[in-house]
Amino acid sequence: MYSIKRHPYFFMSLFAPALFLVGGLLLYPIVNGIWLSFTNASPLRPTTDFVGLGNYVYLFEDPQFWDVLGNTVFICSVSTIFCTVLGLIVALLLDSGIRFVGFFRAAVFQVWVVPWIVIAILWGWLFNDEWGIVNHFLRSIGVVEGQMAWLFETELAPWVVIFAYSWRAVPFVMVIALAALQGIPKEIQEAAEIDGAGYFNRLRHILLPLLQNIVMTAALLEAVRFLQEVTIPLVLTQGGPIGATNVLSLFTYKAAFTEWDFGLAAAAGTFWLVFVIIFAGIYNRVALRKSA
Amino acid sequence: MTQSLTMSRRASPSRISRTLRRRANLGMIYVCVTALVMVMLIPVGWMLSTSFKPLKDVFQIPPRWIPEVITFQNYAAQFNEVLGTLTLNSLIVAVCAAALSTFVGAMTAYGISRFRFRGGPVLMLFFMGSLAFPVPLIMISLYGLFVKLGLLNTYAALVLGHTAITIPVSIWLLKNFFDQLPREVEEAAYVDGATPLKVFVFIVLPMARPALAASAIFVFVVSWNELLFGLTFTSTTDMRPLPAGITLIFLQEFEGAWSEMMALAVIVSVPVLVLFFFFQKTFLRGVTAGAVKG
Amino acid sequence: MANVQINQVRKSYGPVEILHGIDLGIKDREFVALVGPSGCGKSTLLRIIAGLEELGQGEISIDGDVVNDLTPKDRDIAMVFQSYALYPHKNVYENMAFTLKMRGAKRDEIDQKVRAAADALNLTDYLDRSPAQLSGGQRQRVAMGRALVRKPKVFLFDEPLSNLDAKLRVEMRTEIRRLHQDLEATSVYVTHDQVEAMTMADRIVVLHDGHIVQQGAPMELYDRPATVFVASFIGSPQMNLFDGQLQHSGGRAALTLTDGSGVDLGGRFAPTDADVTWGIRPDDLSLCAPGAGVLQGQVAVVEHTGGEVLVFADTAIGNLCVRAPARTPVPRVGETTGIAMDNDRLHLFSRPAGQRIAEIGV
Numbered sequence: 046m047y048s049i050k051r052h053p054y055f056f057m058s059l060f061a062p063a064l065f066l067v068g069g070l071l072l073y074p075i076v077n078g079i080w081l082s083f084t085n086a087s088p089l090r091p092t093t094d095f096v097g098l099g100n101y102v103y104l105f106e107d108p109q110f111w112d113v114l115g116n117t118v119f120i121c122s123v124s125t126i127f128c129t130v131l132g133l134i135v136a137l138l139l140d141s142g143i144r145f146v147g148f149f150r151a152a153v154f155q156v157w158v159v160p161w162i163v164i165a166i167l168w169g170w171l172f173n174d175e176w177g178i179v180n181h182f183l184r185s186i187g188v189v190e191g192q193m194a195w196l197f198e199t200e201l202a203p204w205v206v207i208f209a210y211s212w213r214a215v216p217f218v219m220v221i222a223l224a225a226l227q228g229i230p231k232e233i234q235e236a237a238e239i240d241g242a243g244y245f246n247r248l249r250h251i252l253l254p255l256l257q258n259i260v261m262t263a264a265l266l267e268a269v270r271f272l273q274e275v276t277i278p279l280v281l282t283q284g285g286p287i288g289a290t291n292v293l294s295l296f297t298y299k300a301a302f303t304e305w306d307f308g309l310a311a312a313a314g315t316f317w318l319v320f321v322i323i324f325a326g327i328y329n330r331v332a333l334r335k336s337a
Numbered sequence: 338m339t340q341s342l343t344m345s346r347r348a349s350p351s352r353i354s355r356t357l358r359r360r361a362n363l364g365m366i367y368v369c370v371t372a373l374v375m376v377m378l379i380p381v382g383w384m385l386s387t388s389f390k391p392l393k394d395v396f397q398i399p400p401r402w403i404p405e406v407i408t409f410q411n412y413a414a415q416f417n418e419v420l421g422t423l424t425l426n427s428l429i430v431a432v433c434a435a436a437l438s439t440f441v442g443a444m445t446a447y448g449i450s451r452f453r454f455r456g457g458p459v460l461m462l463f464f465m466g467s468l469a470f471p472v473p474l475i476m477i478s479l480y481g482l483f484v485k486l487g488l489l490n491t492y493a494a495l496v497l498g499h500t501a502i503t504i505p506v507s508i509w510l511l512k513n514f515f516d517q518l519p520r521e522v523e524e525a526a527y528v529d530g531a532t533p534l535k536v537f538v539f540i541v542l543p544m545a546r547p548a549l550a551a552s553a554i555f556v557f558v559v560s561w562n563e564l565l566f567g568l569t570f571t572s573t574t575d576m577r578p579l580p581a582g583i584t585l586i587f588l589q590e591f592e593g594a595w596s597e598m599m600a601l602a603v604i605v606s607v608p609v610l611v612l613f614f615f616f617q618k619t620f621l622r623g624v625t626a627g628a629v630k631g
Numbered sequence: 632m633a634n635v636q637i638n639q640v641r642k643s644y645g646p647v648e649i650l651h652g653i654d655l656g657i658k659d660r661e662f663v664a665l666v667g668p669s670g671c672g673k674s675t676l677l678r679i680i681a682g683l684e685e686l687g688q689g690e691i692s693i694d695g696d697v698v699n700d701l702t703p704k705d706r707d708i709a710m711v712f713q714s715y716a717l718y719p720h721k722n723v724y725e726n727m728a729f730t731l732k733m734r735g736a737k738r739d740e741i742d743q744k745v746r747a748a749a750d751a752l753n754l755t756d757y758l759d760r761s762p763a764q765l766s767g768g769q770r771q772r773v774a775m776g777r778a779l780v781r782k783p784k785v786f787l788f789d790e791p792l793s794n795l796d797a798k799l800r801v802e803m804r805t806e807i808r809r810l811h812q813d814l815e816a817t818s819v820y821v822t823h824d825q826v827e828a829m830t831m832a833d834r835i836v837v838l839h840d841g842h843i844v845q846q847g848a849p850m851e852l853y854d855r856p857a858t859v860f861v862a863s864f865i866g867s868p869q870m871n872l873f874d875g876q877l878q879h880s881g882g883r884a885a886l887t888l889t890d891g892s893g894v895d896l897g898g899r900f901a902p903t904d905a906d907v908t909w910g911i912r913p914d915d916l917s918l919c920a921p922g923a924g925v926l927q928g929q930v931a932v933v934e935h936t937g938g939e940v941l942v943f944a945d946t947a948i949g950n951l952c953v954r955a956p957a958r959t960p961v962p963r964v965g966e967t968t969g970i971a972m973d974n975d976r977l978h979l980f981s982r983p984a985g986q987r988i989a990e991i992g993v
Contacts, residue, residue: 046451046520047533048685051702055533059448062441063504070501071467074478081477131373138370143363149370151617153377158609160562162580163602166588167384170595176396178383185399215377224625269469276564280584297473302569307477314474321469521716524683529730529777530704539729543720 075318082311089305100312109288110296110313117293120203121271124210129264131211132218137252139219140226150223157216161276164209169281172196172205199289202282206290209277214267218260225259226252254334261332269321293317388412388599395596411600420604422575423582428608430492430578431560434499435553441500442507442552443545447537449508450515451523461512464505472502472565483570490572498566503559507552510623514548515541551623554616558609579605633694633784633817634659635680640689642675649675651841652689657785657819662811664820664832668864671838674789677821681787682706693784704733709778710787713794715770717762717777723749724758727776734781748780751810768799775807779814786811788820792827804830825865829853837861859985862910862978868941870910871951874982877905886977890947894925897974899990906982913954915976918942918961924969926951930962944968 049056082100086093104110135153139146171179172195183189195201229252237247275294278284284291284299297317301310382402387395388411390404449457479498480489488494518541526540527533542549560578567581574582583605591598613620635657642650650672657663665673678684680691682703691698698706709730718726724745731741749755752772762770771791778786788807792800808831811818822828828835829849836846837860845857856862862870876887879902886894886909921927928944928951940961942953953970955961962968979988 046453046523046683049452049454051685052533056448056452058534059444059452059537063445063508066437066441066497066500066504067464067467069482070479070497071470071475074475074482074501075467075470077478077481078474135370135373138366138373141363141366143366143370149374150621151614152374154617154621155610155613156377156381158558158606158613159381160580160605160609162562162564162583163384163606164380166583166598166602167380170387170599171380171383173595176398176400176595178379178400181398181400212377212380220621220625224621266468272469273472275472276562276580279564280588294471294473297471298476298565301473301477302480311474311477314471314477317471318469318474322466325469519714519716521712521714522718524681525710525712525716525777526718526729526733527683528681528703528708528710530733531729532702532704535733540718544718546720 078311079315079318081307082315084308084311086307086311087305088307096308100309101316103309104312104316109291112288113291113293113296116203116289116291117272120206120210120290120292121268124207124214124271125264125268127207127211128214128267129218129260132215132263133222133256133260135215135219136222136226137248139223146223150220154216154220156213157220159213161213161274162280164213165277165280168205168209168277169196196282197286199287202286202289206277206282209281210271210274214270217267218263221263222256222260225256229255257332257334261328265325265328265332269325272317272321384599384602387596388603390596392594392596411596412604414597415601415604419574419582419586420601423577423579423586424604424608426492426576426582427561427578427580430495430499431557433492433496434503434560435556437496438500438503438507438556439511439549439552442504443511443542443549444537445504446508446511447515447541450512451520461509464508467505475501476565476569480569489570490576492576494570495560495563495566495576495578498570499556499560499563502563503556506555510552510555511545511548514545514623518544547619548623550616550619554612554620555624557612561609634661635785635817635819636690636692636695637676637680638690638692640676640679640691641687642672642679642684643687648687649841650679650687653841653843655836655843655846657817659817660815662808662818662820662831662833664822664828664835665838666822666825666828666835666864667838669823672841673821673823673838676838677710677787677789677819680785680819681708681710706785707783708785708787709781709783710789711774711778711791713790715762715774715791715794717770717773719762722759722761723754723765723773723776726762726773727780730777730781744780745776748776751779751813752776767795768803771795771799771803775810779810782814782816784817786814786816786818788818788822790822791820793822793824800827807831826867829865835865837864839864855987856978857987859908859910859980862980866912868913868952868954870912870978871916872908872910873948873951875907875909877903877907877979877988879903886979888948892925894972894974894977896977899975900979900988901991905988907988908980908982908985910978910980911951911972911976913941913952915973916951916953917971917973918953918955919969919971921967921969924971926970926972928968928970930964930966930968933961933964942968944970946970 047055083095083097084093085096085099139149171177174180174192174194174197177195179195180189180193183193193201195205233251234247237251242250273294275292275298278290278292278295279298282290284295293313297310297313300306300313386402386404389407389409391406391408391410394401394405449460476498479501483489483494488497522544523536523540526536531539562580563578564580564584567578568584571577571581574586577585583601587598587601637653637655637657640650640653641648653676665676667673675684679686682698682701686699693706693708718729721729727745727748728741731744736744745758746755749758752775754769754772754776757765757769762773765773771794774791791807792803795803804827820828820831832849834846835849835852837844837852839860845852845861852861852865856865856870859872863872874889877900878885878887882902883898884896884900884902886896886907888894926946926948928946930942930944931950932943934941934943935957937957939957940955940959942955942961944951944953951970980986981988
């Protein structure tokens with residue numbers, strides 16, 4: 046609408062604050078962070094030296110780092126699949142012509158603002174081996190006898206994290222999918238019904254294809270957010286037991302601010318960044334339907 | 338073959354049985370929805386239930402949903418100076434971050450939306466991509482920067498940190514809104530004699546109130562949640578926000594007092610839940626505006 | 632108040648040129664309608680006059696001053712938008728006061744002018760309402776009021792009536808014309824509706840593909856369209872157009888229709904041999920007994936509009952439309968009818984160029 050030529054000062058003043066903030070708080074840190082990954086920077090050391098790929102070599106030779114990557118990919122991908130499928134199902138149910146949609150939606154959506162620190166405390170109680178309600182429920186339906194030590198067994202602890210992540214993210218996917226569903230003109234579904242398509246055919250041939258891009262984008266956003274998430278592993282499981290819930294975000298944070306090895310942490314962070322960019326690029330090609 | 342069979346069967350029954358079928362289907366959907374919503378709400382319900390029980394009743398087997406004895410003792414025990422300070426710190430930081438991120442976000446979003454220039458799409462791509470910037474990686478350089486600027490252990494460090502990680506979403510949310518806003522209204526103001534700055538301040542910002550609110554709520558919730566900046570950039574209780582303070586203080590003193598922990602959890606959730614209930618519709622519209630557009 | 636001079640204005644979006652050198656002079660107190668199909672460039676031209684779009688090349692002057700580099704504010708114009716573009720968070724009073732406020736008017740001056748404008752538009756009772764509480768017609772009035780609180784040099788209208796229902800549109804047509812006369816204003820009015828243009832404008836400018844194809848008083852365009860495009864665009868129902876051959880026989884021009892029959896042109900045109908497109912308005916055709924007239928047709932559709940009857944008939948040269956006065960006996964669908972033509976009203980255009988072939992002595 047406006048041209049830069051005619052309103053140069055207005056243009057500049059609109060962008061100046063963001064340039065300052067984003068430049069100083071995002072662009073500089075990321076560029077500087079990538080640079081640090083090639084150094085042995087540490088607040089504990091008086092000088093910083095260039096070490097080339099040293100940090101990366103160290104990381105990739107460290108079996109613990111590979112465990113961390115495995116945990117991260119496992120926890121994030123399973124959580125993403127869970128929350129996407131569940132969120133989609135809830136949205137489809139809510140859009141099937143029932144009443145009180147606003148009420149149900151609000152009831153679920155509020156979960157999305159429950160603070161992570163609260164979830165960390167709450168999950169410790171729900172999954173308590175002796176008194177936890179989860180174990181009680183499993184015992185009462187006869188699935189297990191005795192106690193499942195959710196937080197103390199390497200097989201089980203990642204699932205506690207996954208349940209927390211999925212639970213917290215279902216509302217986001219639901220809200221996005223529901224809004225998209227409500228945006229599909231009712232006539233399209235009615236036309237399909239007249240053409241003789243039952244509900245599952247409509248779902249397969251009309252609704253899901255129309256939802257695909259939005260839901261898959263929401264899933265990617267959640268996956269990226271799960272990668273950033275650190276409260277549950279840090280507070281609830283402390284990465285344990287025996288590193289079973291040690292994820293990349295926790296590993297990087299601890300390398301930087303517990304061991305004060307900025308160089309190594311920067312290398313882990315840079316690897317993480319590159320991994321996300323490549324993954325998002327591939328995902329974009331595979332999961333998103335190109336609009337004709 | 339099977340397809341045509343089921344189709345003909347579906348078409349044949351009389352109207353009455355069709356209505357019945359519809360009703361039965363709808364009934365099933367209500368049951369499923371209610372069950373799913375219940376499952377989603379069980380953790381919150383259990384948190385509330387436990388928080389009102391005396392500690393000895395917490396370990397009852399089988400567990401009781403409605404407490405036998407209701408006590409407010411667990412809440413009363415939380416009202417101390419430390420929690421008060423932490424809450425106040427969190428409030429100050431979250432409100433400042435919400436204001437800064439939303440206001441600067443609105444300016445940037447408006448610029449991208451209304452000026453046609455080659456850098457616009459590139460900027461948007463950068464902002465969206467920056468959501469994937471690993472927070473610990475950013476923190477390394479921010480730490481050095483804040484040390485140099487003498488901002489460690491101040492609200493400013495937290496506000497700036499939280500603004501950095503939320504401003505891309507604020508910009509995205511507001512740009513979607515501005516893109517959908519009819520330009521004729523602004524053109525009318527422009528023809529009416531307002532300068533672009535006046536158009537922005539007197540016409541656009543008032544019209545954008547719902548989107549500004551959605552952005553502010555989003556930033557507030559993220560800030561209220563954020564743990565790592567709080568742990569790293571503050572060092573004393575009088576500056577610490579809630580998540581960091583709880584991790585460092587309350588969880589260290591915690592001795593299996595689950596009912597008190599649940600009361601604490603409820604108290605920490607209350608501000609964001611209240612905010613959510615008042616602005617639910619606005620927030621929803623803001624978050625989903627981009628999705629519906631595609 | 633002011634005249635507007637447009638010289639050689641060009642405008643491109645990327646590689647696509649939208650306006651190809653427009654020249655147009657608008658006189659003081661004139662009401663000029665820019666018409667044309669969508670995409671012809673009429674709205675772009677209006678927005679360039681307003682200063683909302685920058686012009687690529689050329690010059691715009693208002694009252695003798697070149698305004699190319701002025702912002703809308705400094706051009707002293709007012710504009711009424713198709714969507715009304717009311718400020719949703721301001722009430723009717725504030726909507727109208729905004730422009731005066733932006734120009735630093737005193738409060739009592741604003742009050743007096745807003746109330747005068749509200750009075751002229753019957754909006755006095757609605758000053759406290761917000762736009763959302765108004766009907767479509769009232770919103771349109773507020774948009775008008777916003778334009779006329781200040782006495783601008785030029786009023787610009789961008790399809791201001793197209794969001795109204797048919798009845799209101801007719802009422803507002805008269806009202807805008809009345810306001811234009813009362814205010815002694817210069818007005819430029821963009822519309823795609825040729826009826827609006829015909830009824831309101833002193834002068835109609837027809838744009839097509841970024842060129843001005845013809846301009847003139849409404850009846851001038853109706854009676855003497857310069858091209859086949861204008862002939863078909865102005866007038867409703869549109870002119871009947873057919874191919875034909877212009878031939879000279881015995882020093883006089885005659886028209887041969889595609890069915891081989893001949894029409895005497897009575898010496899109106901210079902005698903030559905040429906391919907032509909010829910046209911005749913439905914008003915200039917009449918129904919007669921079968922066997923009489925120049926053409927024989929089978930009635931396909933009969934439309935009663937109340938004041939008149941439109942008869943669509945299939946003939947040997949194609950389908951055509953005849954306008955007959957109401958309450959005259961018309962043949963029924965399927966019946967055969969004769970069609971007579973007022974040869975003096977026949978239009979000729981060159982083919983394929985589509986330019987009007989001038990009559991002798993004009």
